[in-house]
Amino acid sequence: MPMNSPAVIMLATLAIAGCDRHVAPADLVLRNGHVVTMDSTTPTGQAIAISSDTIVAVGSDSAIQRYVGPNTKVIDLAGHLAIPGFNESHGHFTALGQTLTELRLMGVPSWQQIATMVGDAAKTAKPGAWIQGSGWHQEKWNVSPGRVVEGFQTNDLINQAAPNNPVVLTHASGHALIANAAALRLAGISSSTPNPPGGRIIKDASGQPTGVLVDGALSLMRAALAKSLAARSPEEARADFTNEIHLATQNALANGVTTFQDMGESFATIDVIKKMVDAGDMPLRLYILVSGNEARPDDVDSLTAHRIIDDGNGHLTVRAIGEITADGALGSRSAWMLQPYDDDPKNTGLNVTPMSRIKEIAEIGIAHGFQVSVHAIGDRANKETLDTFQSVFQEHHVKSDTLRWRITPAQHLNPADIPRFAQMGVVASMQGIHACSDAPYVLPRLGMQRAQEGAYVWQSLWKTGAVVTNGTDVPVEDISPIASFNCSVTRDMVGTDSAFFPAQKLSREQALQTYTTNGAYVEFHDRQTGSLKPGKWADITVLSRNIMTVPDDSILGTNVLYTIVGGKVVYSAAQK
Numbered sequence: 001m002p003m004n005s006p007a008v009i010m011l012a013t014l015a016i017a018g019c020d021r022h023v024a025p026a027d028l029v030l031r032n033g034h035v036v037t038m039d040s041t042t043p044t045g046q047a048i049a050i051s052s053d054t055i056v057a058v059g060s061d062s063a064i065q066r067y068v069g070p071n072t073k074v075i076d077l078a079g080h081l082a083i084p085g086f087n088e089s090h091g092h093f094t095a096l097g098q099t100l101t102e103l104r105l106m107g108v109p110s111w112q113q114i115a116t117m118v119g120d121a122a123k124t125a126k127p128g129a130w131i132q133g134s135g136w137h138q139e140k141w142n143v144s145p146g147r148v149v150e151g152f153q154t155n156d157l158i159n160q161a162a163p164n165n166p167v168v169l170t171h172a173s174g175h176a177l178i179a180n181a182a183a184l185r186l187a188g189i190s191s192s193t194p195n196p197p198g199g200r201i202i203k204d205a206s207g208q209p210t211g212v213l214v215d216g217a218l219s220l221m222r223a224a225l226a227k228s229l230a231a232r233s234p235e236e237a238r239a240d241f242t243n244e245i246h247l248a249t250q251n252a253l254a255n256g257v258t259t260f261q262d263m264g265e266s267f268a269t270i271d272v273i274k275k276m277v278d279a280g281d282m283p284l285r286l287y288i289l290v291s292g293n294e295a296r297p298d299d300v301d302s303l304t305a306h307r308i309i310d311d312g313n314g315h316l317t318v319r320a321i322g323e324i325t326a327d328g329a330l331g332s333r334s335a336w337m338l339q340p341y342d343d344d345p346k347n348t349g350l351n352v353t354p355m356s357r358i359k360e361i362a363e364i365g366i367a368h369g370f371q372v373s374v375h376a377i378g379d380r381a382n383k384e385t386l387d388t389f390q391s392v393f394q395e396h397h398v399k400s401d402t403l404r405w406r407i408t409p410a411q412h413l414n415p416a417d418i419p420r421f422a423q424m425g426v427v428a429s430m431q432g433i434h435a436c437s438d439a440p441y442v443l444p445r446l447g448m449q450r451a452q453e454g455a456y457v458w459q460s461l462w463k464t465g466a467v468v469t470n471g472t473d474v475p476v477e478d479i480s481p482i483a484s485f486n487c488s489v490t491r492d493m494v495g496t497d498s499a500f501f502p503a504q505k506l507s508r509e510q511a512l513q514t515y516t517t518n519g520a521y522v523e524f525h526d527r528q529t530g531s532l533k534p535g536k537w538a539d540i541t542v543l544s545r546n547i548m549t550v551p552d553d554s555i556l557g558t559n560v561l562y563t564i565v566g567g568k569v570v571y572s573a574a575q576k
Contacts, residue, residue: 025069
Protein backbone atom coordinates (compact mmCIF):
# COMPACT_ATOMS: atom_id res chain seq x y z
CA MET A 1 0.00 0.00 0.00
CA PRO A 2 1.48 3.38 -0.95
CA MET A 3 2.61 5.32 2.11
CA ASN A 4 0.60 8.33 1.04
CA SER A 5 -2.64 6.43 0.52
CA PRO A 6 -5.78 7.66 2.32
CA ALA A 7 -6.00 4.42 4.36
CA VAL A 8 -2.49 4.75 5.75
CA ILE A 9 -3.03 8.42 6.51
CA MET A 10 -6.28 7.57 8.36
CA LEU A 11 -4.60 4.81 10.43
CA ALA A 12 -1.73 7.09 11.34
CA THR A 13 -4.13 9.81 12.34
CA LEU A 14 -6.09 7.41 14.54
CA ALA A 15 -2.90 6.18 16.20
CA ILE A 16 -1.73 9.70 16.93
CA ALA A 17 -5.16 10.62 18.29
CA GLY A 18 -5.14 7.47 20.38
CA CYS A 19 -8.47 6.21 19.04
CA ASP A 20 -7.89 2.47 18.65
CA ARG A 21 -10.60 0.69 16.69
CA HIS A 22 -10.20 -2.37 18.97
CA VAL A 23 -11.06 -0.63 22.25
CA ALA A 24 -13.95 1.61 23.23
CA PRO A 25 -12.94 5.15 24.11
CA ALA A 26 -12.82 5.77 27.85
CA ASP A 27 -14.94 8.36 29.61
CA LEU A 28 -12.01 9.57 31.73
CA VAL A 29 -8.26 9.18 31.41
CA LEU A 30 -5.72 10.22 34.03
CA ARG A 31 -2.28 10.55 32.50
CA ASN A 32 1.26 11.76 33.22
CA GLY A 33 1.14 10.65 36.84
CA HIS A 34 2.77 8.22 39.21
CA VAL A 35 0.20 5.50 39.87
CA VAL A 36 0.53 3.10 42.81
CA THR A 37 -2.14 0.46 42.30
CA MET A 38 -1.86 -1.91 45.32
CA ASP A 39 -2.33 -4.62 42.69
CA SER A 40 0.64 -7.01 42.52
CA THR A 41 0.09 -7.81 38.84
CA THR A 42 0.64 -4.17 37.81
CA PRO A 43 2.11 -2.38 40.84
CA THR A 44 2.71 0.97 39.15
CA GLY A 45 1.84 2.95 36.05
CA GLN A 46 1.53 6.40 34.58
CA ALA A 47 -2.07 6.48 33.44
CA ILE A 48 -5.54 5.07 34.11
CA ALA A 49 -8.47 4.63 31.73
CA ILE A 50 -11.99 4.68 33.17
CA SER A 51 -15.30 3.87 31.55
CA SER A 52 -18.48 4.67 33.46
CA ASP A 53 -17.60 3.81 37.10
CA THR A 54 -14.99 1.16 36.34
CA ILE A 55 -11.26 1.02 35.70
CA VAL A 56 -10.59 -0.51 32.26
CA ALA A 57 -6.79 -0.22 32.07
CA VAL A 58 -3.68 0.90 33.95
CA GLY A 59 -0.33 1.37 32.25
CA SER A 60 2.05 3.76 30.60
CA ASP A 61 0.90 6.96 28.97
CA SER A 62 1.51 5.46 25.54
CA ALA A 63 -0.45 2.30 26.38
CA ILE A 64 -3.43 4.23 27.72
CA GLN A 65 -3.44 6.76 24.88
CA ARG A 66 -5.44 4.35 22.71
CA TYR A 67 -8.40 4.81 25.09
CA VAL A 68 -8.59 8.52 24.37
CA GLY A 69 -11.43 9.37 22.01
CA PRO A 70 -12.98 12.65 20.94
CA ASN A 71 -15.27 12.75 23.99
CA THR A 72 -12.82 11.43 26.59
CA LYS A 73 -12.09 13.75 29.49
CA VAL A 74 -8.32 13.79 30.08
CA ILE A 75 -6.72 14.99 33.32
CA ASP A 76 -3.00 15.68 33.31
CA LEU A 77 -1.72 14.63 36.73
CA ALA A 78 1.51 16.56 36.19
CA GLY A 79 3.55 13.81 37.82
CA HIS A 80 1.48 13.63 41.00
CA LEU A 81 0.67 10.44 42.90
CA ALA A 82 -2.56 8.53 42.21
CA ILE A 83 -3.55 5.80 44.68
CA PRO A 84 -6.67 3.81 45.51
CA GLY A 85 -9.14 6.04 47.34
CA PHE A 86 -8.63 6.21 51.09
CA ASN A 87 -11.02 4.00 53.07
CA GLU A 88 -11.89 5.49 56.47
CA SER A 89 -12.51 2.19 58.24
CA HIS A 90 -13.57 3.70 61.55
CA GLY A 91 -15.48 6.96 61.81
CA HIS A 92 -18.77 8.42 62.98
CA PHE A 93 -20.43 10.01 59.99
CA THR A 94 -23.40 11.89 61.42
CA ALA A 95 -21.34 12.89 64.47
CA LEU A 96 -18.79 14.39 62.08
CA GLY A 97 -21.49 16.45 60.41
CA GLN A 98 -22.82 17.61 63.76
CA THR A 99 -19.41 18.66 65.07
CA LEU A 100 -18.87 20.76 61.95
CA THR A 101 -21.76 22.94 63.15
CA GLU A 102 -20.44 23.25 66.72
CA LEU A 103 -17.52 24.80 68.58
CA ARG A 104 -14.35 23.03 67.41
CA LEU A 105 -12.24 22.54 70.53
CA MET A 106 -9.57 20.21 69.18
CA GLY A 107 -6.19 21.87 69.53
CA VAL A 108 -7.42 24.71 71.76
CA PRO A 109 -4.53 24.89 74.26
CA SER A 110 -6.33 25.69 77.51
CA TRP A 111 -9.60 25.35 79.39
CA GLN A 112 -9.61 29.11 79.88
CA GLN A 113 -9.63 29.70 76.12
CA ILE A 114 -12.45 27.19 75.70
CA ALA A 115 -14.47 29.09 78.31
CA THR A 116 -13.86 32.29 76.32
CA MET A 117 -15.17 30.58 73.17
CA VAL A 118 -18.27 29.49 75.09
CA GLY A 119 -18.77 33.05 76.33
CA ASP A 120 -18.49 34.44 72.80
CA ALA A 121 -21.05 31.91 71.57
CA ALA A 122 -23.41 32.84 74.41
CA LYS A 123 -23.34 36.50 73.35
CA THR A 124 -25.11 35.64 70.08
CA ALA A 125 -27.19 32.68 71.28
CA LYS A 126 -30.80 33.04 72.27
CA PRO A 127 -31.48 32.55 76.01
CA GLY A 128 -32.04 28.85 76.62
CA ALA A 129 -30.43 27.74 73.33
CA TRP A 130 -27.95 24.88 73.68
CA ILE A 131 -24.26 25.57 73.05
CA GLN A 132 -22.35 22.49 71.98
CA GLY A 133 -18.73 21.75 71.21
CA SER A 134 -16.32 18.84 71.01
CA GLY A 135 -12.67 17.91 70.90
CA TRP A 136 -11.23 19.07 74.24
CA HIS A 137 -8.64 16.93 75.98
CA GLN A 138 -7.40 17.84 79.45
CA GLU A 139 -4.07 16.07 78.92
CA LYS A 140 -3.18 18.37 76.01
CA TRP A 141 -3.59 21.80 77.63
CA ASN A 142 -0.52 23.92 78.27
CA VAL A 143 -1.76 25.50 81.53
CA SER A 144 -3.69 24.18 84.49
CA PRO A 145 -7.46 24.43 84.12
CA GLY A 146 -7.86 25.47 87.74
CA ARG A 147 -9.90 23.28 90.07
CA VAL A 148 -9.43 19.59 89.18
CA VAL A 149 -11.43 16.60 90.44
CA GLU A 150 -10.42 13.04 89.51
CA GLY A 151 -8.17 14.32 86.73
CA PHE A 152 -10.83 16.53 85.11
CA GLN A 153 -11.54 20.24 85.18
CA THR A 154 -14.77 21.48 86.74
CA ASN A 155 -17.52 23.50 85.08
CA ASP A 156 -16.93 26.72 87.07
CA LEU A 157 -15.61 28.72 84.12
CA ILE A 158 -18.37 27.74 81.71
CA ASN A 159 -20.99 28.44 84.36
CA GLN A 160 -19.71 32.00 84.42
CA ALA A 161 -19.35 32.21 80.64
CA ALA A 162 -22.90 31.08 79.81
CA PRO A 163 -25.22 31.27 82.82
CA ASN A 164 -28.38 31.43 80.68
CA ASN A 165 -27.58 28.71 78.16
CA PRO A 166 -27.10 24.98 78.63
CA VAL A 167 -23.58 24.05 77.52
CA VAL A 168 -22.37 20.55 76.59
CA LEU A 169 -18.77 20.02 75.47
CA THR A 170 -17.76 16.50 74.46
CA HIS A 171 -14.32 15.07 75.20
CA ALA A 172 -12.09 14.23 72.20
CA SER A 173 -12.49 10.52 72.94
CA GLY A 174 -16.27 10.70 72.85
CA HIS A 175 -16.29 8.87 76.19
CA ALA A 176 -16.79 11.90 78.44
CA LEU A 177 -18.34 15.35 78.40
CA ILE A 178 -18.56 18.41 80.59
CA ALA A 179 -21.81 20.30 81.06
CA ASN A 180 -22.54 23.57 82.81
CA ALA A 181 -25.00 23.97 85.66
CA ALA A 182 -27.85 24.93 83.34
CA ALA A 183 -27.44 21.72 81.33
CA LEU A 184 -27.15 19.59 84.47
CA ARG A 185 -30.46 21.00 85.73
CA LEU A 186 -32.19 20.15 82.45
CA ALA A 187 -30.80 16.61 82.66
CA GLY A 188 -31.96 16.24 86.26
CA ILE A 189 -28.43 15.57 87.50
CA SER A 190 -27.76 16.60 91.10
CA SER A 191 -25.76 15.51 94.12
CA SER A 192 -28.27 12.71 94.74
CA THR A 193 -28.09 11.23 91.22
CA PRO A 194 -26.40 7.80 91.35
CA ASN A 195 -23.89 6.56 88.79
CA PRO A 196 -25.75 4.77 85.99
CA PRO A 197 -24.59 1.31 84.83
CA GLY A 198 -21.31 1.53 82.95
CA GLY A 199 -20.82 5.21 83.74
CA ARG A 200 -19.69 7.80 86.27
CA ILE A 201 -20.89 11.23 87.37
CA ILE A 202 -17.77 12.98 88.67
CA LYS A 203 -18.50 14.74 91.97
CA ASP A 204 -16.32 16.89 94.20
CA ALA A 205 -15.55 16.33 97.88
CA SER A 206 -18.86 17.90 98.89
CA GLY A 207 -20.80 15.56 96.62
CA GLN A 208 -21.69 18.19 94.00
CA PRO A 209 -21.46 17.24 90.29
CA THR A 210 -18.49 18.90 88.61
CA GLY A 211 -20.17 18.72 85.21
CA VAL A 212 -18.06 15.81 83.94
CA LEU A 213 -19.92 12.68 82.86
CA VAL A 214 -18.11 9.51 81.75
CA ASP A 215 -19.31 6.75 79.40
CA GLY A 216 -22.71 5.38 80.50
CA ALA A 217 -23.54 8.66 82.23
CA LEU A 218 -23.47 10.49 78.90
CA SER A 219 -26.93 9.09 78.14
CA LEU A 220 -28.42 11.26 80.90
CA MET A 221 -27.31 14.43 79.13
CA ARG A 222 -28.09 13.13 75.66
CA ALA A 223 -31.67 12.44 76.71
CA ALA A 224 -32.08 16.07 77.80
CA LEU A 225 -30.55 17.30 74.55
CA ALA A 226 -32.78 15.00 72.51
CA LYS A 227 -35.84 16.35 74.30
CA SER A 228 -34.84 19.87 73.32
CA LEU A 229 -34.18 18.92 69.71
CA ALA A 230 -37.56 17.21 69.53
CA ALA A 231 -39.17 20.63 69.84
CA ARG A 232 -38.03 21.51 66.31
CA SER A 233 -40.52 21.29 63.48
CA PRO A 234 -40.10 18.32 61.12
CA GLU A 235 -38.92 20.72 58.42
CA GLU A 236 -36.29 22.25 60.71
CA ALA A 237 -35.07 18.85 61.84
CA ARG A 238 -34.83 17.58 58.26
CA ALA A 239 -32.97 20.67 57.08
CA ASP A 240 -30.49 20.48 59.98
CA PHE A 241 -29.82 16.79 59.35
CA THR A 242 -29.38 17.22 55.60
CA ASN A 243 -26.96 20.08 56.16
CA GLU A 244 -24.91 17.97 58.58
CA ILE A 245 -24.75 15.07 56.10
CA HIS A 246 -23.61 17.37 53.30
CA LEU A 247 -20.94 18.90 55.56
CA ALA A 248 -19.65 15.45 56.56
CA THR A 249 -19.62 14.28 52.95
CA GLN A 250 -17.67 17.24 51.65
CA ASN A 251 -15.23 17.05 54.56
CA ALA A 252 -14.50 13.40 53.77
CA LEU A 253 -14.09 13.97 50.04
CA ALA A 254 -11.80 16.97 50.56
CA ASN A 255 -9.52 14.66 52.55
CA GLY A 256 -9.36 12.05 49.79
CA VAL A 257 -11.75 9.60 51.47
CA THR A 258 -13.81 7.65 48.95
CA THR A 259 -15.36 5.15 51.39
CA PHE A 260 -16.49 5.92 54.92
CA GLN A 261 -17.24 3.11 57.37
CA ASP A 262 -19.71 4.56 59.88
CA MET A 263 -19.52 2.82 63.25
CA GLY A 264 -23.17 2.86 64.21
CA GLU A 265 -26.45 4.52 63.30
CA SER A 266 -30.10 4.04 64.21
CA PHE A 267 -32.64 2.54 61.83
CA ALA A 268 -34.20 5.99 61.43
CA THR A 269 -30.90 7.57 60.40
CA ILE A 270 -30.17 4.76 57.95
CA ASP A 271 -33.62 5.26 56.40
CA VAL A 272 -32.96 8.96 55.78
CA ILE A 273 -29.51 8.33 54.33
CA LYS A 274 -30.90 5.62 52.05
CA LYS A 275 -33.35 8.13 50.63
CA MET A 276 -30.49 10.50 49.91
CA VAL A 277 -28.53 7.71 48.21
CA ASP A 278 -31.51 6.67 46.13
CA ALA A 279 -31.99 10.30 45.08
CA GLY A 280 -28.39 10.46 43.88
CA ASP A 281 -27.44 12.83 46.70
CA MET A 282 -24.46 10.87 48.06
CA PRO A 283 -21.16 11.01 46.13
CA LEU A 284 -19.33 9.19 48.96
CA ARG A 285 -19.50 5.42 49.49
CA LEU A 286 -20.93 4.54 52.91
CA TYR A 287 -20.64 1.28 54.81
CA ILE A 288 -22.92 1.82 57.80
CA LEU A 289 -23.07 -0.33 60.89
CA VAL A 290 -26.41 -0.67 62.64
CA SER A 291 -26.13 0.62 66.20
CA GLY A 292 -25.86 -2.18 68.72
CA ASN A 293 -28.84 -0.67 70.54
CA GLU A 294 -31.01 -1.68 67.59
CA ALA A 295 -29.94 -5.34 67.68
CA ARG A 296 -32.62 -6.79 69.93
CA PRO A 297 -33.79 -10.40 70.11
CA ASP A 298 -37.43 -9.23 70.11
CA ASP A 299 -37.07 -7.23 66.87
CA VAL A 300 -34.76 -9.02 64.46
CA ASP A 301 -37.21 -8.26 61.64
CA SER A 302 -36.27 -4.59 61.72
CA LEU A 303 -32.60 -5.53 61.67
CA THR A 304 -32.88 -7.87 58.70
CA ALA A 305 -35.06 -5.34 56.86
CA HIS A 306 -32.14 -2.92 57.03
CA ARG A 307 -29.57 -5.31 55.54
CA ILE A 308 -28.54 -3.49 52.36
CA ILE A 309 -25.87 -4.52 49.86
CA ASP A 310 -24.52 -1.99 47.34
CA ASP A 311 -27.56 0.25 47.08
CA GLY A 312 -27.15 3.18 44.72
CA ASN A 313 -24.51 1.37 42.66
CA GLY A 314 -22.31 0.68 45.65
CA HIS A 315 -22.90 3.89 47.59
CA LEU A 316 -24.64 2.30 50.58
CA THR A 317 -24.09 -1.02 52.31
CA VAL A 318 -25.50 -2.02 55.70
CA ARG A 319 -24.42 -5.50 56.82
CA ALA A 320 -22.80 -5.03 60.23
CA ILE A 321 -23.68 -4.28 63.85
CA GLY A 322 -21.56 -1.95 65.96
CA GLU A 323 -19.81 -0.16 67.47
CA ILE A 324 -20.70 -2.14 70.60
CA THR A 325 -18.89 -0.46 73.47
CA ALA A 326 -17.07 -2.91 75.72
CA ASP A 327 -15.21 -0.18 77.60
CA GLY A 328 -14.34 3.50 77.65
CA ALA A 329 -11.15 5.30 76.70
CA LEU A 330 -7.67 5.74 78.09
CA GLY A 331 -7.97 9.53 78.24
CA SER A 332 -10.94 9.30 80.61
CA ARG A 333 -9.38 6.36 82.51
CA SER A 334 -12.38 4.27 81.60
CA ALA A 335 -10.61 1.78 79.30
CA TRP A 336 -11.10 -1.63 80.96
CA MET A 337 -7.71 -2.89 82.13
CA LEU A 338 -6.45 -6.18 83.58
CA GLN A 339 -4.43 -4.22 86.15
CA PRO A 340 -5.10 -0.78 87.72
CA TYR A 341 -3.90 2.42 86.11
CA ASP A 342 -0.44 3.50 87.19
CA ASP A 343 -1.75 7.02 87.82
CA ASP A 344 -5.03 5.85 89.44
CA PRO A 345 -4.20 2.70 91.43
CA LYS A 346 -7.77 2.01 92.56
CA ASN A 347 -9.21 2.17 89.04
CA THR A 348 -9.27 -0.54 86.36
CA GLY A 349 -11.73 1.26 84.09
CA LEU A 350 -15.27 0.38 83.09
CA ASN A 351 -17.08 -2.44 81.36
CA VAL A 352 -19.65 -0.25 79.59
CA THR A 353 -21.75 -2.93 77.88
CA PRO A 354 -22.01 -6.19 79.85
CA MET A 355 -20.26 -9.04 78.06
CA SER A 356 -23.46 -11.06 78.25
CA ARG A 357 -25.15 -8.40 76.11
CA ILE A 358 -22.22 -8.36 73.68
CA LYS A 359 -22.56 -12.14 73.32
CA GLU A 360 -26.30 -11.74 72.73
CA ILE A 361 -25.59 -9.30 69.88
CA ALA A 362 -22.92 -11.64 68.51
CA GLU A 363 -25.48 -14.46 68.45
CA ILE A 364 -27.87 -12.22 66.51
CA GLY A 365 -25.10 -11.37 64.06
CA ILE A 366 -24.27 -15.04 63.45
CA ALA A 367 -27.92 -15.96 62.98
CA HIS A 368 -28.76 -13.17 60.53
CA GLY A 369 -25.60 -12.64 58.50
CA PHE A 370 -24.29 -9.47 60.13
CA GLN A 371 -20.68 -8.64 60.79
CA VAL A 372 -20.04 -7.63 64.43
CA SER A 373 -17.74 -4.82 65.58
CA VAL A 374 -16.82 -4.21 69.23
CA HIS A 375 -15.09 -1.17 70.68
CA ALA A 376 -12.34 -2.37 73.03
CA ILE A 377 -9.43 -0.19 74.12
CA GLY A 378 -8.13 -1.69 77.37
CA ASP A 379 -6.35 -5.04 77.52
CA ARG A 380 -9.13 -6.64 79.55
CA ALA A 381 -11.80 -5.36 77.16
CA ASN A 382 -9.88 -6.87 74.25
CA LYS A 383 -9.37 -10.18 76.05
CA GLU A 384 -13.02 -10.43 77.08
CA THR A 385 -14.15 -9.61 73.53
CA LEU A 386 -11.84 -12.19 71.96
CA ASP A 387 -13.09 -14.74 74.49
CA THR A 388 -16.69 -13.92 73.62
CA PHE A 389 -16.05 -14.15 69.87
CA GLN A 390 -14.23 -17.44 70.31
CA SER A 391 -17.09 -18.88 72.31
CA VAL A 392 -19.64 -17.89 69.66
CA PHE A 393 -17.48 -19.21 66.80
CA GLN A 394 -17.05 -22.56 68.52
CA GLU A 395 -20.70 -22.92 69.50
CA HIS A 396 -21.83 -22.30 65.93
CA HIS A 397 -18.98 -24.19 64.24
CA VAL A 398 -18.28 -21.30 61.88
CA LYS A 399 -15.11 -20.60 59.90
CA SER A 400 -14.41 -17.34 61.67
CA ASP A 401 -12.25 -15.71 58.99
CA THR A 402 -15.24 -15.65 56.64
CA LEU A 403 -17.10 -13.40 59.08
CA ARG A 404 -14.47 -10.62 59.20
CA TRP A 405 -15.61 -9.54 62.65
CA ARG A 406 -13.55 -6.72 64.08
CA ILE A 407 -12.30 -5.19 67.29
CA THR A 408 -11.69 -1.47 67.26
CA PRO A 409 -9.44 0.25 68.08
CA ALA A 410 -7.58 -2.63 69.80
CA GLN A 411 -5.27 -0.09 71.38
CA HIS A 412 -3.87 -1.88 74.41
CA LEU A 413 -3.37 -5.64 74.33
CA ASN A 414 -2.04 -8.23 76.69
CA PRO A 415 0.88 -9.91 74.86
CA ALA A 416 -0.89 -13.27 75.11
CA ASP A 417 -3.80 -11.92 73.08
CA ILE A 418 -1.81 -10.44 70.18
CA PRO A 419 -1.65 -13.69 68.14
CA ARG A 420 -5.34 -14.44 68.69
CA PHE A 421 -6.49 -11.88 66.12
CA ALA A 422 -4.87 -13.78 63.25
CA GLN A 423 -5.70 -17.17 64.72
CA MET A 424 -9.39 -16.29 64.97
CA GLY A 425 -9.67 -14.21 61.79
CA VAL A 426 -10.61 -11.09 63.79
CA VAL A 427 -9.70 -7.77 62.14
CA ALA A 428 -7.77 -5.22 64.21
CA SER A 429 -9.53 -2.03 63.11
CA MET A 430 -7.03 0.53 64.37
CA GLN A 431 -6.40 4.26 64.04
CA GLY A 432 -2.81 5.25 63.40
CA ILE A 433 -3.27 8.85 64.48
CA HIS A 434 -4.23 7.83 68.02
CA ALA A 435 -0.76 6.57 68.87
CA CYS A 436 0.86 9.93 68.11
CA SER A 437 -1.79 12.11 69.73
CA ASP A 438 -2.36 9.88 72.78
CA ALA A 439 1.27 8.89 73.39
CA PRO A 440 2.08 11.66 75.92
CA TYR A 441 -0.32 10.23 78.49
CA VAL A 442 0.04 6.50 77.70
CA LEU A 443 3.13 6.08 79.88
CA PRO A 444 1.61 7.79 82.94
CA ARG A 445 -1.52 5.66 82.57
CA LEU A 446 0.10 2.28 81.86
CA GLY A 447 3.79 2.45 82.79
CA MET A 448 6.70 1.50 80.56
CA GLN A 449 6.29 -2.28 80.44
CA ARG A 450 2.60 -2.41 79.58
CA ALA A 451 2.99 0.38 77.03
CA GLN A 452 5.92 -1.27 75.28
CA GLU A 453 4.39 -4.74 75.20
CA GLY A 454 0.87 -3.88 74.18
CA ALA A 455 0.20 -0.26 73.21
CA TYR A 456 -0.71 0.28 69.53
CA VAL A 457 1.22 -2.83 68.49
CA TRP A 458 0.57 -2.60 64.74
CA GLN A 459 3.74 -4.34 63.62
CA SER A 460 3.36 -7.12 66.18
CA LEU A 461 -0.16 -7.78 64.93
CA TRP A 462 0.97 -7.58 61.31
CA LYS A 463 3.71 -10.16 61.83
CA THR A 464 1.18 -12.65 63.20
CA GLY A 465 -0.85 -12.37 59.98
CA ALA A 466 -3.65 -10.25 61.40
CA VAL A 467 -5.56 -7.91 59.10
CA VAL A 468 -5.01 -4.34 60.30
CA THR A 469 -7.09 -1.44 58.99
CA ASN A 470 -6.70 2.29 59.47
CA GLY A 471 -8.81 5.36 60.11
CA THR A 472 -9.19 8.32 62.41
CA ASP A 473 -12.26 7.68 64.60
CA VAL A 474 -13.46 11.05 63.34
CA PRO A 475 -14.63 13.32 64.97
CA VAL A 476 -12.35 12.10 67.77
CA GLU A 477 -9.55 13.13 65.40
CA ASP A 478 -9.70 15.18 62.20
CA ILE A 479 -10.54 13.01 59.20
CA SER A 480 -7.05 13.22 57.69
CA PRO A 481 -5.71 10.00 56.17
CA ILE A 482 -2.44 11.84 55.60
CA ALA A 483 -2.03 12.49 59.33
CA SER A 484 -2.93 8.91 60.24
CA PHE A 485 -0.65 7.50 57.51
CA ASN A 486 2.16 9.73 58.80
CA CYS A 487 1.74 8.46 62.34
CA SER A 488 1.57 4.85 61.15
CA VAL A 489 5.00 5.13 59.52
CA THR A 490 6.77 7.56 61.89
CA ARG A 491 5.11 7.14 65.33
CA ASP A 492 6.27 10.70 66.02
CA MET A 493 4.73 11.93 69.25
CA VAL A 494 2.90 15.23 68.97
CA GLY A 495 4.97 18.10 70.32
CA THR A 496 8.19 16.07 70.67
CA ASP A 497 11.17 14.97 68.58
CA SER A 498 10.89 11.32 69.56
CA ALA A 499 8.97 8.32 68.25
CA PHE A 500 6.57 6.24 70.33
CA PHE A 501 8.06 2.71 70.43
CA PRO A 502 9.37 2.89 66.85
CA ALA A 503 9.63 -0.89 66.51
CA GLN A 504 5.87 -0.83 65.94
CA LYS A 505 6.09 1.43 62.87
CA LEU A 506 4.54 0.18 59.63
CA SER A 507 6.35 0.41 56.32
CA ARG A 508 4.80 2.82 53.84
CA GLU A 509 3.48 -0.08 51.78
CA GLN A 510 1.90 -1.62 54.87
CA ALA A 511 0.39 1.70 55.92
CA LEU A 512 -1.13 2.27 52.48
CA GLN A 513 -2.49 -1.27 52.56
CA THR A 514 -4.26 -0.57 55.85
CA TYR A 515 -5.99 2.40 54.21
CA THR A 516 -6.91 0.69 50.93
CA THR A 517 -7.01 -3.06 50.34
CA ASN A 518 -7.46 -3.96 54.01
CA GLY A 519 -10.20 -1.37 54.37
CA ALA A 520 -11.98 -2.91 51.40
CA TYR A 521 -11.51 -6.39 52.86
CA VAL A 522 -13.14 -5.62 56.20
CA GLU A 523 -16.24 -4.27 54.46
CA PHE A 524 -16.44 -7.22 52.01
CA HIS A 525 -15.65 -5.03 49.00
CA ASP A 526 -12.19 -6.38 48.19
CA ARG A 527 -13.45 -7.54 44.77
CA GLN A 528 -14.83 -4.11 43.92
CA THR A 529 -12.36 -1.62 45.36
CA GLY A 530 -9.17 -1.19 47.39
CA SER A 531 -6.79 -1.40 44.43
CA LEU A 532 -6.53 0.18 41.00
CA LYS A 533 -7.19 -2.93 38.96
CA PRO A 534 -9.22 -3.27 35.74
CA GLY A 535 -12.76 -4.30 36.57
CA LYS A 536 -12.83 -2.54 39.94
CA TRP A 537 -14.64 0.67 40.80
CA ALA A 538 -12.70 3.77 39.82
CA ASP A 539 -12.21 5.17 43.33
CA ILE A 540 -9.00 7.19 43.22
CA THR A 541 -7.20 9.80 45.30
CA VAL A 542 -4.57 12.09 43.77
CA LEU A 543 -2.03 13.67 46.12
CA SER A 544 0.32 16.64 45.79
CA ARG A 545 3.29 14.66 47.11
CA ASN A 546 4.39 11.07 46.74
CA ILE A 547 3.82 9.82 50.28
CA MET A 548 5.57 6.58 49.37
CA THR A 549 8.94 8.27 48.79
CA VAL A 550 9.11 11.77 50.29
CA PRO A 551 11.11 12.25 53.50
CA ASP A 552 9.20 11.59 56.72
CA ASP A 553 9.05 15.26 57.59
CA SER A 554 7.36 16.06 54.24
CA ILE A 555 4.40 13.68 54.53
CA LEU A 556 2.21 16.05 56.55
CA GLY A 557 2.55 18.77 53.91
CA THR A 558 0.71 16.60 51.37
CA ASN A 559 -2.60 17.89 49.99
CA VAL A 560 -5.43 16.18 48.17
CA LEU A 561 -5.69 17.36 44.57
CA TYR A 562 -8.53 15.16 43.31
CA THR A 563 -10.97 12.70 44.81
CA ILE A 564 -12.67 10.42 42.28
CA VAL A 565 -15.54 8.09 43.19
CA GLY A 566 -16.96 5.75 40.59
CA GLY A 567 -15.16 7.58 37.80
CA LYS A 568 -16.54 10.99 38.78
CA VAL A 569 -14.38 13.82 40.06
CA VAL A 570 -16.20 14.69 43.28
CA TYR A 571 -13.50 16.94 44.72
CA SER A 572 -10.90 19.10 43.03
CA ALA A 573 -8.52 21.36 44.96
CA ALA A 574 -8.51 23.72 42.00
CA GLN A 575 -12.27 24.21 42.26
CA LYS A 576 -12.80 24.30 46.02
